[in-house]
Amino acid sequence: xxxxxxxxxxxxxxxxxxxxxxxxxxxxxxxxxxxxxxxxxxxxxxxxxxxxxxxxxxxxxxxxxxxxxxxxxxxxxxxxxxxxxxxxxxxxxxxxxxxxxxxxxxxxxxxxxxxxxxxxxxxxxxxxxxxxxxxxxxxxxxxxxxxxxxxxxxxxxxxxxxxxxxx
Amino acid sequence: xxxxxxxxxxxxxxxxxxxxxxxxxxxxxxxxxxxxxxxxxxxxxxxxxxxxxxxxxxxxxxxxxxxxxxxxxxxxxxxxxxxxxxxxxxxxxxxxxxxxxxxxxxxxxxxxxxxxxxxxxxxxxxxxxxxxxxxxxxxxxxxxxxxxxxxxxxxxxxxxxxxxxxxxxxxxxxxxxxxxxxxxxxxxxxxxxxxxxxxxxxxxxxxxxxxxxxxxxxxxxxxxxxxxxxxxxxxxxxxxxxxxxxxxxxxxxxxxxxxxxxxxxxxxxxxxxxxxxxxxxxxxxxxxxxxxxxxxxxxxxxxxxxxxxxxxxxxxxxxxxxxxxxxxxxxxxxxxxxxxxxxxxxxxxxxxxxxxxxxxxxxxxxxxxxxxxxxxxxxxxxxxxxxxxxxxxxxxxxxxxxxxxxxxxxxxxxxxxxxxxxxxxxxxxxxxxxxxxxxxxxxxxxxxxxxxxxxxxxxxxxxxxxxxxxxxxxxxxxxxxxxxxxxxxxxxxxxxxxxxxxxxxxxxxxxxxxxxxxxxxxxxxxxxxxxxxxxxxxxxxxxxxxxxxxxxxxxxxxxxxxxxxxxxxxxxxxxxxxxxxxxxxxxxxxxxxxxxxxx
Numbered sequence: 001x002x003x004x005x006x007x008x009x010x011x012x013x014x015x016x017x018x019x020x021x022x023x024x025x026x027x028x029x030x031x032x033x034x035x036x037x038x039x040x041x042x043x044x045x046x047x048x049x050x051x052x053x054x055x056x057x058x059x060x061x062x063x064x065x066x067x068x069x070x071x072x073x074x075x076x077x078x079x080x081x082x083x084x085x086x087x088x089x090x091x092x093x094x095x096x097x098x099x100x101x102x103x104x105x106x107x108x109x110x111x112x113x114x115x116x117x118x119x120x121x122x123x124x125x126x127x128x129x130x131x132x133x134x135x136x137x138x139x140x141x142x143x144x145x146x147x148x149x150x151x152x153x154x155x156x157x158x159x160x161x162x163x164x165x166x167x
Numbered sequence: 168x169x170x171x172x173x174x175x176x177x178x179x180x181x182x183x184x185x186x187x188x189x190x191x192x193x194x195x196x197x198x199x200x201x202x203x204x205x206x207x208x209x210x211x212x213x214x215x216x217x218x219x220x221x222x223x224x225x226x227x228x229x230x231x232x233x234x235x236x237x238x239x240x241x242x243x244x245x246x247x248x249x250x251x252x253x254x255x256x257x258x259x260x261x262x263x264x265x266x267x268x269x270x271x272x273x274x275x276x277x278x279x280x281x282x283x284x285x286x287x288x289x290x291x292x293x294x295x296x297x298x299x300x301x302x303x304x305x306x307x308x309x310x311x312x313x314x315x316x317x318x319x320x321x322x323x324x325x326x327x328x329x330x331x332x333x334x335x336x337x338x339x340x341x342x343x344x345x346x347x348x349x350x351x352x353x354x355x356x357x358x359x360x361x362x363x364x365x366x367x368x369x370x371x372x373x374x375x376x377x378x379x380x381x382x383x384x385x386x387x388x389x390x391x392x393x394x395x396x397x398x399x400x401x402x403x404x405x406x407x408x409x410x411x412x413x414x415x416x417x418x419x420x421x422x423x424x425x426x427x428x429x430x431x432x433x434x435x436x437x438x439x440x441x442x443x444x445x446x447x448x449x450x451x452x453x454x455x456x457x458x459x460x461x462x463x464x465x466x467x468x469x470x471x472x473x474x475x476x477x478x479x480x481x482x483x484x485x486x487x488x489x490x491x492x493x494x495x496x497x498x499x500x501x502x503x504x505x506x507x508x509x510x511x512x513x514x515x516x517x518x519x520x521x522x523x524x525x526x527x528x529x530x531x532x533x534x535x536x537x538x539x540x541x542x543x544x545x546x547x548x549x550x551x552x553x554x555x556x557x558x559x560x561x562x563x564x565x566x567x568x569x570x571x572x573x574x575x576x577x578x579x580x581x582x583x584x585x586x587x588x589x590x591x592x593x594x595x596x597x598x599x600x601x602x603x604x605x606x607x608x609x610x611x612x613x614x615x616x617x618x619x620x621x622x623x624x625x626x627x628x629x630x631x632x633x634x635x636x637x638x639x640x641x642x643x644x645x646x647x648x649x650x651x652x653x654x655x656x657x658x659x660x661x662x663x664x665x666x667x668x669x670x671x672x673x674x675x676x677x678x679x680x681x682x683x684x685x686x687x688x689x690x691x692x693x694x695x696x697x698x699x700x701x702x703x704x705x706x707x708x709x710x711x712x713x714x715x716x717x718x719x720x721x722x723x724x725x726x727x728x729x730x731x732x733x734x735x736x737x738x739x740x741x742x743x744x745x746x747x748x749x750x751x752x753x754x755x756x757x758x759x760x761x762x763x764x765x766x
Contacts, residue, residue, distance in 0.1 A: 021441060022398065022439055022441045023398065023400075023441055026461075026462045026463030026464075027443075027463060028463030028464075029443065029444070029445075029446055029460065029463055030443065030444065032446070033405070033444060033446065061464070064464075064465050065463065065464060065465055068448065068465040068466065068622075069445075069446030069447050069448050069466070070446070070447035070448065071405050071445075071446040071447035072446055072447075083406070086616075087367030087368065087616070088367050088368060088525070088562065088598050088609065088612055088613070089367060089368045089524035089525050089596075089598050091612055092525045092526060092598065092600060092604055093525065093526075097749065097750075100749065104727075124406060124447075125365055125367065125406075125447075125449050125616065125619075125620065126365060126366065126367040126368065126369070126370075126565075127406055128181065128364060128369070128370035128372075128373040128406070128407065129181050129182050129185055129219075129370065130219075130367075130368050130369075130370055130522060130524035130525075130530065130596070130598075131182045131219020131220060131222075131370070131522070131523075131524060131530040131531045131532070132182045132185055132186055132219050132220070132222065132530070133524060133525075133530075135185060137406065140408040141185075142181060142184065142185035143185055144182060144185035144186050145185075145186060
């Protein structure tokens with residue numbers, strides 16, 4: 001990926017988001033979300049340089065925002081981002097065992113991506129589904145009432161889906 | 168076209184979806200088609216019905232039969248039996264803890280019956296994607312009344328009469344807040360909805376946005392009319408994609424119907440709302456941090472005063488309320504402030520939505536009049552603690568709150584009584600804990616959260632909470648000293664006094680509150696190196712009773728780290744050096760031979 005490519009892409013996204021929003025000012029976070037979505041779960045660092053030119057804001061400020069929010073990543077992440085709730089309601093209803101089985105079945109720790117590039121494991125604060133805790137979010141889909149067995153099954157199903165998709 | 172004979176209302180709240188609602192609905196619809204019932208049976212998806220532990224749920228009307236814990240298989244049987252043959256399928260009905268079966272638990276159980284629904288009046292009733300259904304439930308009538316009949320001052324007067332206080336945590340009187348924003352002089356003003364619900368254990372805002380988004384659109388528009396704003400923002404956390412989707416849909420339809428946008432209801436009044444999405448930062452629930460985030464900056468809190476009502480978004484006067492607060496506005500306008508204030512008690516008027524989670528039989532959302540006791544909430548509505556265990560404490564107010572021990576469960580829940588007990592109502596999360604939960608561990612848990620989520624701007628919160636966590640870790644590892652307990656208390660008090668924003672000022676609360684009520688547990692960890700709840704790994708061992716063990720090898724086979732040795736039909740043994748205290752062996756032993764001990 002060349003700087004030219006990032007420049008053109010980011011510029012396009014920037015104009016697009018600006019035109020969609022009622023308030024043109026300072027929609028940096030929406031723009032970063034759109035860039036992340038475009039590149040599939042991460043934001044290339046070069047994007048900050050381009051945004052500096054487009055917004056007229058200092059590079060330091062753009063980095064600040066980019067690195068402050070946990071949902072933005074400048075590292076490439078897996079196709080499926082698994083966000084495990086680590087809040088108290090999930091903790092008291094067996095969250096630790098669920099997390100352990102998840103780490104075991106994926107063979108990775110928090111913040112890591114599986115070798116096949118499929119899964120990235122992240123921790124999340126409360127997902128607001130405490131009625132069916134423990135809970136995890138895989139991309140935009142939530143899974144509740146988790147048990148170690150259920151976790152293994154869900155991961156296996158995704159892997160299976162990917163395997164058959166490749167064929 | 169044949170007339171509709173049955174309507175099936177299926178809960179499409181976040182919790183039911185995560186429990187499999189989508190496959191249930193697909194199976195339901197295909198089965199209806201299969202039996203050519205799809206024209207006479209209407210399927211409607213609604214927002215959260217509240218009873219999350221029973222999900223996925225559906226109710227078949229006109230009878231109102233309530234089916235629970237559905238999956239793609241049992242829903243087929245319900246179509247074949249109930250709809251085709253007119254026989255209620257008993258095995259999928261609500262079954263209580265004592266085995267009692269109920270066809271219409273929504274009319275019989277205290278969980279439903281004791282509720283007074285104002286903010287959540289439309290949840291589980293309307294299709295959140297249908298503006299017509301919202302209008303049919305008096306939706307946008309309050310807005311019409313305000314624009315056609317009421318002056319802004321009259322709106323504020325009604326709000327003051329209602330006694331409504333902010334439902335996001337701080338509990339500031341809403342009428343007063345609106346008055347400040349109205350009085351602030353500026354040609355540009357903003358209205359914001361704080362939908363960055365982040366307190367662990369609270370999920371009412373999510374349910375309202377997903378189940379009744381129009382109520383928030385209507386309330387924000389009323390707010391804009393009242394204070395003189397032309398633009399509004401809703402700041403929703405990115406963890407709530409479904410809420411974002413449904414709210415955005417509500418915005419579009421409200422514009423089409425002329426309730427939002429230019430010249431609302433044919434008047435000169437124009438107002439529009441834009442969605443801004445968070446990016447994973449708990450601190451953005453603090454109003455000034457949220458404003459910074461909307462401005463495209465890091466979400467760090469500002470120094471107050473000036474308050475947002477004077478200088479908020481882009482330094483303009485800004486009215487900011489949370490989702491649940493807004494959801495109360497249309498009914499208050501329609502029925503009057505006096506009507507609202509008949510519910511609740513002095514100082515805490517109206518109803519409050521509580522989220523029941525943790526060790527309680529009926530988890531989910533309930534809306535009850537303020538002043539209800541914890542006992543009613545946990546035992547009558549919540550159905551008590553599962554497995555016959557003993558209630559130990561209820562955590563309220565998330566990382567800014569504290570624990571209420573079992574001995575205080577007859578206290579009425581109000582803003583003031585909870586403050587006296589050293590906690591807050593907060594946003595309404597109630598995490599129930601039983602005898603197996605260690606209160607030092609719970610305190611540590613919240614501190615881990617705060618350390619992770621501290622924005623880093625001020626030293627007391629950034630460094631202070633980290634030091635507190637280190638002390639707590641020493642204590643749960645069995646290395647704590649009595650001096651540590653003193654330090655913990657002192658440091659906590661300093662952080663509360665010197666932090667910049669509300670989050671730092673309340674961060675030590677979970678620790679101080681558990682120290683206040685469970686001092687003996689802290690002392691046991693420090694003096695006796697013992698964890699009374701047998702939760703803290705370093706202070707607990709798992710042992711096999713040689714008398715009871717029959718040598719079935721079940722435990723050895725399940726142990727993930729091979730810490731259990733022994734031959735068939737001979738007593739087994741656990742090597743504590745290798746054992747990780749995961750508890751897998753405890754679950755598989757059928758002879759009660761394995762137990763946890765803390766010296």
